[in-house]
Amino acid sequence: MRWNLATDRLGYFSLICEMQHQDHLLVTTRQVKHAWADGPKVAVQRLEDADDSESEVSEEEDVSDEESSEEVDDFDCLCLHRFHFSTSSGSSPGPVSFDCESAQQLADRAVFDLKARGDMAGCRKVYTVIKKSEMEITGDGVSCKVRVQRAEVAIAELEEAIFVVTLVPEGAKGAEWCSRTERAQRAAKGVEGWIFTCGSDRLHDFLTKISYAGGIRSGLTNHYHMFAQGKQGLGAFSFVACAAEMKTDRIVAIKNLKLQVNPITIFKEVDMLRAGQGHPNIVRFHGLWADSTPSEQSKGGKQWYMVMDYFKCDLYDRIVEGRRLREKECIPILHNVLAAIAFLHQRQIFHRDIKPENLLVDTSARVVLTDFGIACLVTEQEELKRVVGTVGYAAPEMLAGTATSFEADxxxxxxxxxxxxxxxxxxxxxxxxxxxEKTMEGKVNLRYGCFDHISEHCRTMIYGLICKDVAARIKAHEALRTAYMMSRASMTEPVLDSIPQVQPKKPQGNLPNVMEVSEPSDKLGCATQGHLPFLRKK
Structure with a gap:
């Protein structure tokens, strides 16, 4: 089956259960056997059907069942500005260039032209398709592609029901985010971009899709109200705040990046997050925003924001402020985590920071993975050698700088x-x-009283995952195929203590800038490891 984003919140595990009930022969049952040799090793053995009539489901098929269909958005509500045709000399139109310093100035110039002319003569209706990071434009005498990712986006009101939208892609005369000097040099030559007109009834939808495709917008506080209770999460390079979208009243999370963060770092995080879109257990990305700031601490003269889905709390706070979970409550959550990891690994993405703080709680049995700040592609071998992660959760090979693949997740x-x-x-x-030092030793102690109630299958899973030997460590897709995970993960949602709902206070007009520098001396995150449980007597 293929995921439909509209049905994600109906419950991931109810869908799993439905698949097993309707066609159980499609599910390959596996059993984990735990053995001790030179160290813990996990052997995953297939249990064949009695009649051996069904073929094995491949690992790729297993992961793709959880993947949503590729999103393609088309619009027939746009017109290409007359500037594109007045300078095209009969050929298919391309981008237009004026002595403007930004996409916003280009939009204002286009509005002035149309108002001065008093009509829309010369503008032509086009059909656009936004797919991944690219927009295809077709129409009468028009056929071209425009890269949306990292393009500067701006809007200007033409009249009550019509707006002008400009798109300035990266390039020699395009958007420049990293250097004030280079930006000034390119501004002197004039930016080069695309100009559209769009009806107000479809404007929000069009801009939403542009943002999801990687376009960078400005004027965040004109579109979002941040709640007065402010910061929901604070990190070394950002804080996360709760906000409401003015147009729809939808509650979102806004990640406010510190001014000292290099835009290149921000772009990489967004690239990794966007590459991981399409799974119900990975946070939904809604757009990247950049507003001008006079602060000299900003590397590119911008204050950056990332907009994502909002969740009430993370798993770390949920556990610390509540109680330990029972085994039957843990397994559906673990299934969520492993499903997200398997999906990322199929796309060659190494998250590198799997921990409770990065798992957002939706329901008692559903969590969503977030924070792709140090994620990378597994093909980037030099990047894999960097010592990064959170002490207490990072694998030995990450701490030693010897990781060669993504098993640390x-x-x-x-x-x-x-x-x-x-x-x-x-x-x-x-x-x-x-x-x-203890992580490098890799000795896991389950002799504490809190582990008395767990099953042998659960112990096997813990030893199989927290395994020093990378070759023996169980892989996410293997763990998901074990009979233990498949039977437990589809159970009815457990009942946890109630999760408090956010009661938004009066909105604030402006998002605050984060001025202070708090860059850690090394690349390892702070340890947030809890408290040592009661040790059972021998």
Missing amino acids: EFGAGIVLYFMLSKSTPFLAPTTAKTI
Whole structure:
């Protein structure tokens, strides 16, 4: 089956259960056997059907079942501005260039021209298709493609029901986000972009799709109200605030990047997040915004924001402020985490920071993976050698700078399972250095009282995931295919303590800038590991 985003929130596990009920022969049952040799090794063995009549489901098919269909959005409500045709000399029109410094100035210039002429003569209706990071434009004498990703987007009102939308792609005379000097040089030559007119009834939808495709907009506070309770999450390079979209009243999360963060770093995070879109357990991206700021601390003269889906709390706060979870409550959540990881790995994405703080709680049995700030492609071998991650959750190979693939994500998932059951982590120590030392040893202790109630299958899963030997560590797609995970993950949602609903206060007019510098001395995140559980007597 293929996911439909409109049905994601109906419940991932109810869909899994429905698949098994309707056609159980499509599901390959596996069993994990845990053995001890030189270290913990996990052997995943297939249990064949009695009649051996069905073929094996491939790993690729397993993951693609959870993937939504590729999003393609088309619009027949746009007109291409007459500027494109007055300078095209009969050939298919291309971008137009004027002595404007930005997409906004280009939009204002286009509005002035149309108002001065008093009509829309010369503008031609076109048909546009937005697919991934590109927009295809077709129409009478028009056939071209425009790259939307990292393009500067601006709007200007022409009249009550019509707006002008400009799109300035990256390029020699396009959007420049990194250097004030280079931006000034390009502005002197004039930016080059595309100019459309759009009816007000379709404007919001069109801009929403442009943002999702990677276009960079400005004027965030003209479109969102941030709630007065302000910061929902604070990190080393950003804070996350709750806001409401003025047009739809939809509640979103806005990640406010600190001024010192290089736009290139922001672009990479957005690229990784966008590449991971299409799965119900990965946070939905809604757009990147950049507003001008006079602060000299900003590398490109911009204050950057990322807009994403909003969730009430993360798994870390949920556990710390509540209680430990029982095994039957943990397994559906673990299934969510492993499903997201398997989906990312199929797309060659290595998240590198799987931890409870990066798992947003939607329901008692559904979490959503977020924060792609240090994610990378597994093909970037030099990047894999960087020592990054969060101490206490990072795998030994990440701490040693010897990672060659993305198995460290499964290691983090195992730590999350351990944390849900115990409110602690297996390598908790008084200092960061000692925690790293214990992680490198890789000894997992399940002799605490909080683990008395868990099954042998659960113990096997913990040992299989939190495994020092990368070759023996169980992979996400293998774990998802075990009979244990498949039977437990489709259970009815457990009942947790009630999760408090956010009661928005009076909106604020402006989002605050983050001025202070708090860049860590190394690339390792801070350890948030909980408290050591009660140790069971021998």
